[in-house]
Amino acid sequence: MAELFASRRRPRPRFEGTFTSNFGTLTLEPADVSGTVHGSYTHKGGRIVAQLDGLTLKGQxxxxxHGKNGDFIITLEEDGNHFTGSWRYTGSGAWNGQWNGVRLHLLSESQGGNPGGLNSHSEGxxxxxxxxxxxxxxAARIWVQGRDTCDLSISVFTPGGEEIRASFTPQWEDYLCGxxxxxxxxxxxxxxxxxxSENGLTERFAFRTAPPAGARRAKIAFGSCFLEYWNHDLTIFDAIGRDDPDVFAMIGDTSYCFEPDxxxxxxxxxTHLRHRNNNALRRLLARVSTLGIWDDHDYGPGDSDGRHPIKEISLRAFRRCWAQAxxxxxxVPGVFSxxxxxxxxxxxPDSRYYKHLEGPGILGKAQLDWLLSGLRASEAPIKIVASPTQVLPDHPVRNGWDCFRRDAPGELEDILNFIEENNIEGVVFLSGDLHMSNLIHLPGRRHGVKTGPDLWELTSSPLANEPWREPQMGTDVTLLKEVADSRSYGLVDIDLDRTDREIALILRDPEGNTHFEEHIRLANLRVREPIAAE
Structure with missing residues (x-):
């Protein structure tokens, strides 16, 4: 980023407050005038006394x-949010292990608090x-996290050279996000x-508004399961950018929470911000409209559901980091839209906030009503249900994996019956989560003399995590194609003028090479009358 002015200097962070660590919750009192720090931690009723030297604590x-003791040294990182260090028993020459932690609460600006995640921009x-x-x-929504609480302005330049301006003032309590x-x-x-802002000027970026409702073409990219925030050499996001989609949907596990997170x-x-700050992802997000919904790992612990005890806090944090309308x-709270x-x-849809709250189910009644009403009211020729959880296949049930057939069979049947009974045309399902990619096809179900619409689902996973590497072909008659040993992203390429091949479901590898491509006839995605005998 180019700077116009020197950035405000944030006060140096204080090594005090409460941290979660691999030895429980650590609470550090402010240093006294001699630099001595007292503290406690929850593991075995632990106590510490240490000397503060800059951002390093060294003590006992x-x-x-259980009557054990020793010494330690821990250092607060410059971001003020993480510490790393080592501990050992009394009389031990070598260090016996690591002592690492992360701050539990945001300090105030005057205390040197830092709302930024790892790999934040260093200037601008x-x-x-x-x-x-x-x-x-x-209209467009452009998400940012400001450097501080000074006003931010955006200048948008039209193809004809006109400048459109907007501004807002980041709030500390919102982590400077907006x-x-x-x-x-x-x-x-x-x-x-x-x-x-008074801290400088960014480079110039570009984006594209949505095509008009009457457009004949659109391209939608999607993927799930982005773990490797530390890998700044990922090629998959640049490959998505080269496909130049109208929108990129991250449909679950947009970041990964582990126990400290x-x-x-x-x-x-x-956690959200360290993933957002991946250099490869940044390049894509700055120019392609990006939508996000959660699955379990960016909602809370693995497999967490509607009973997650801090789900309201999870929702507040997630919404703060995304820019849907x-x-x-x-x-009816949730991340669905x-x-x-x-x-x-x-x-x-939101696959977590209401899961198992009303017995077997994923969406809950209110969200299911929203989905069905939206499908019926939609005037779009093609309706895409982009679910973090697989919808149609059978093989996840046998493997004990999350899916509608296992966790919400009643909701699934309600959705399919509603599509058939109301002749909701052009429905296609997308999904993620699985750490493998599937192409699923269910032929239209017979209803008397009529045949229901064909049902298709493309699952793409992972974007940046380890593939599952356990092929499922031959175990599920709905499974037409799969990729079990590669990372991937999916594309829905729509061209209403491509007769009888209007929808292409495409799976690509991290370099942008095609794993498979399936063309779908739009006329088959509706209830069909019997063909009259000649």
Whole structure:
């Protein structure tokens, strides 16, 4: 990022407060005038006395519950949120193990608090971003995390050279996160933009608004399971960018929480932001409209459901890091929404917030009603249900994996019956989660003399995690194709003028090479009358 002015200097972080660590919760009192720090930690009733030298604590520990003691050295990282170090028993020459932790709560600005995640921008107006969020035909949301609480401005430049400006003031309690809302745009056009504050000016980026509702073509990229935030050489996001999609949907496990990460709102925010700050992902997000919904790992512990004890905090943190026009309904919280992209409407359900709250089920009654009503009301020729959890196949049931057939068979039957009974045309399912990729096909079900619509589902997973490497072909008659040994992303390429091949479901590898491609006849995605005998 280029700087126009020197950034404000944040006060040096203080090595005090509460941290979650591999020895439980560590609470450090402020240093006294001599630099001595007292503290406690929950493992075995632990106590410490140490000397503070800059950002390093060196001292003694004791654990009264089992009579052991020793010494330690831990250092607070410059970000003020993480510490690393070592401990040993009294009389031991070598260090016996590591002592690492992460701050549980955001300190105030005057205390040297830092809302930024790992690999934040080191200079300029932003700590994180920009990310092009949801775009419509005439408006765009651009997500950012400011460097501090000074005003941020965005300048958007039209193809004709006109400048459109918007601004907002980042709030500390919102982790300096927010979204510019830029209106007065035109459908399907390319706009350049830059962001500034008294801390400097970003480079110039570009994005494209959504194609008009009457457009004949659209391209939708999607994927799930992004673990490797530390790998800045990932090629998969650049490959997605080369496909130049109208939108990129990250449908679950947009980040990964481990035990230290789901302890508080602060640790959840740091988790989302460290993934957002991956250099390879940044390049894509700055220019392609990107949508996000969660699955279990960016919601809480693995396999967590609607009974997750801090799900309201998880929802607040997740919403703060994404830029959809809406999340849930006024009286039905969650991350679900729908987005129109030219000839397609994308439905993004929430697979966690209501799971198992009303017995077997994933969506819950209110969200299921929202989905069915939205499908019936949609005027888009193609309706895409982009679920973090697999919807149609049978093989996850035998393997004990999350899926609608195992966890929500009643909801699944309600969805399929509703599509058939109301002749909801053009429905296609996308999914993730599995660490392998599947192409699923269910031929239309017979209803008297009529045949219901064919049902297709493309599962793409993982974006940046280890593949499952256990092929399922031959175990499920609905499974037509699979890739079990490669990372991948999916594409839905729509061209309504490509007669009898209007929808292409494509799976690609991290370099952009095609694993497989399946063309679908749009006329088969509707209830069909019997063919009259000649």
């Amino acid at each position: 520990w004791t654990e009264p519950e 107006p932003l700590l994180s971003g920009p990310m092009v969020g949801e775009v419509s035909e005439t 979204a510019f809302i830029v209106s007065g745009l035109r459908p399907g056009e390319r706009y350049e933009y830059e962001i500034s 789901w302890q508080s709102e602060h640790t959840l925010m740091l 809406s999340f849930g309904l006024p009286h 729908s987005v129109r992209v030219g000839p397609a409407e994308i439905f993004l």
